[in-house]
Amino acid sequence: MDSNLSHRLKARALKLAHLATLFVAMSIICLPGLWIVLNSFRPTVEIMAKPPVWIPNELNLDHYRSMFGGIGEGGVPVLTYFMNSLVISVTSTVIALLVGMAGGYAFARYKFKGKAALFVGLMVTRAVPGVALSLPLFIVYARIGIIDTHFGMILTYVAMNVPFTVWLIDGFFRQVPKELAEAAEIDGCTRWQAFWRVEFPVAKAGIASAGIFAFLTSWNEYALASQLTRSVTSKTMPVGLLDFTSEFTLNWGGMCALAVLMIIPALVLTFLVQKHLIAGLTFGGVKG
Amino acid sequence: MNKFASGASALVLAAVCASFAQAGEFDGITLEAKLIGGQQYEALYARIPEWEKATGAKVNIISKKNHFELDKEFKSDIAAGTTSWCVGSNHSSFASQYPTLYTDLTGLIPAETVAQFVGANIKAATLDGKLVMLPRAQFDVSALYYQKDLYEDADNKAKFKEKFGYDLAVPETWQQVSDQAVFFSDPPNRYGTQFAGKDEAIVGRYYEMVVAEGGKLFNDDFSPAFNSPEGVKALNWFVNLYKASAVPPGTTNYLWDDLGNGFASGTIALNLDWPGWAGFFNDKAASKVAGNVGVAPAPKGSAGARTGWSGFHGFSVTEDCANKEAAASLVDFLTNEDSQKLESAAGPLPSRTAVWDYVTEQAKSDPYRSEVLAAFKETAKTAFAVPATPYWIEATNLIYPELQAAILGDKTPEEALEAASEAVNDMMRENGVY
């Protein structure tokens, strides 16, 4: 009885400690982000106040209003940037997934010489730092005239994301038993049909998780975008953030407002697909 | 082939002639432009349609970025050979880096137009005898912003006099700034002053201080000259303030935005800063010191000279532009009297003599604005631009880490200047300057 009680007490204490730790951890994760959200609703004088204003006296939409306002009144072509970001990120993610599916399938289903080396070779291309790549890439793009175009950005992001999609999708195809596809082929399907009807549905979760990683990478990329985009025809939102800086000033409140618009779509998307994400990662990466 | 070409040109001619009567001289021409973006700069671009209407040309803004990104882009353009766009934003501190990019405007802009600009600005816009840009109404030199009530407080006055032996008044020398900064400091709630602590910014500040102390940053052949008694004295001004905790401890990581926000937060007593902040500091929605801001001309160093590192934005025409006359006409338009009046109405300083008079006249009913203009006008009289070497920015990148090392106490000022001087010397030699 006594030991039972102490055991229960101990369990309860552990549970409490667990919740407290979780709370602290989540606070550290969320506070800096929420601080940005809060700042986007506060007048600059309060954001930069000293002594600090902890409980906001005034929340308003001024930063948002001026962001959508005219040029010279704080206006930034947000909608254009948003569309650019969306078109570039979505298209490049879709293409990277298709290329990744083809490549992943090849690695999972075929045996050939130099497979391991080729695999690591593909992976390593992702490791090239953007700062080392941006200028030579710019020169090549400038020569063929695809600077400041959606096409150029999409191509770049496809290349950035392909190694990762190949890798994740490869792992996922591997755990679809080969016999399954073979059985379908015996039943009169072509290899192509067998792929779409049998292997693809099983690998869907893995593809979704590769997709979200690819999307977030493209959505947030800055180093290359700042070099390869120039005007409203292709500037993406991370590059647009810099519109709030000029030689001597920086409009932090406005920047926060744009940041919030940047975070919301990513957040919604992640919330929607995160179930697949977990499932995809569980089988995809490891059982290679 | 020949026939085709002549046929085509005849067609073009016909088109030009047909529409000549109604439209302007540059009908059918499209100019590509790369202009600086940002709130302060973009209001002017709303005037471009007016020019388009008058001349018949079209302006296509193919890039709009902030200053530093634009600099990166210009360098990439030169590297890739993609320089056939026509009009670009330029800056006096950066202009010397692109010796091949921009054309000489002397033949394209009438001499009487050039004469209407402030002489010192035109001089700074002329590199190797080439007029590489026309200045817009974005002239920058720094004056001293201060919190007025600190100087009206009787208690402050008495204590200051007791401690330093002279009356507390808005400082006229950097020695006084030093004394007062120490006096006003009450960390972490208030600091006496602050300074830009990195990149070109701190080198610019150091440069003007060297000049105010009677020294030089470079000799005439661009060999370093700052490793001198004046150079050490100038550096010690920064070092001593940091040691005395009279500046925020993070100041060596500050750039202009941190400085402006710091003064607006009410935690800085004295702040040497740019004209672009004048409106911000006095705006109740942005600044805690609004209504309490005073502005005085930049103080003087021990040699009796004011600090006055200055720069300005302008517009240039590329060497590879196919329609230089049209481009020059646009540049002329964007810097003409009406354009400068429009821009300077929002706060920035003009670079045309007549517009200086105009804005002073306009500000008569506004005491704060008048004070601002008077302070900057006085400082502008003795202002000076950065040394005209293509290696200015590269030199600043060698100098600033050493200045920081001295300020933070990693090195003595003498050691730091010795190291910086040697590095700049090596760099100049390697680049074949001498």
Added chain:
Amino acid sequence: MLRYKLPPWLLLLLPAIVVLLAVVMLPLLLSLYSSFTSYRLTRPDSITNWIGLYNYEKALTDAKFWAAFGRTVLLLTVALNLEMLLGLGLALLVSKVTHGQRALRTMMMFPMMFSPVLVGFQFKFIFNDNVGLVNNALQSLGITQTAIPWLVDGNLAMFSIIFAEVWTSTSVFAILILAGLYAIPKDPLEAAKVDGCTSWQTFRHITLPFVMPFIYIAMAIRSLDVARAYDIVQIMTNGGPARRTELLWTLIGRTGYVDAKMGYANAMGYTSIFLAIFFTVYFFRKLTTARTELGMGG
């Protein structure tokens, strides 16, 4: 019909190979070439001025370069390990929760939505010594009366950068390790319980070996991506003050774009590429070993 037919695997891999050759390899060859010249951005003709190994010699004999190199290795090691440990802890915490997992998982991934450039600005403001959030909080709570120079002090500046980097990237570890935790079969865990193992023993001998491959995957992914920290560092300190936070990337970025000395920058860039490749290959090796140990095959 006599037509040479590509093997199907090559056909399938062709798009990936072509894209990567065009967008990564071609530019890299260009920059490899330029690293042997005195290439200066503002003097395009200087790209033909062959100077052999001069740039490499200059970099490898420069104390500043090695200091930046060492600091980069330090940052990579500390940040990756910290992220791994914190990610593991976070994943364990979240996996034990019974209600609201979906919301918690989304919260956990919150920092992944932040563009590195935004993270840079964010932490620059948070760690500002005068009006920053951290100092304001510490002073309001009465913990300190001084303004702590987070971005200036030799140790604190590196700490602040690592904090920002860890903040953004721990999520990647957490999510991957969480996936690993879900995949652990229940039987061995229950068997351990019956055998009277303590929870530490269970963790050490069952959970950890099982999630190890996931940890290496996360390590490999992160080491591929770690150079994205450039955006963060560049905005927070840009390598300063007095080179206290100078990393290879900030040094290269400044040399290449601001000083316009692209040839020299590319020579240094190549060393940083080798560093990245080394880390990646190392973790891939580890991953393969861990997989083999778990009997998952290579």
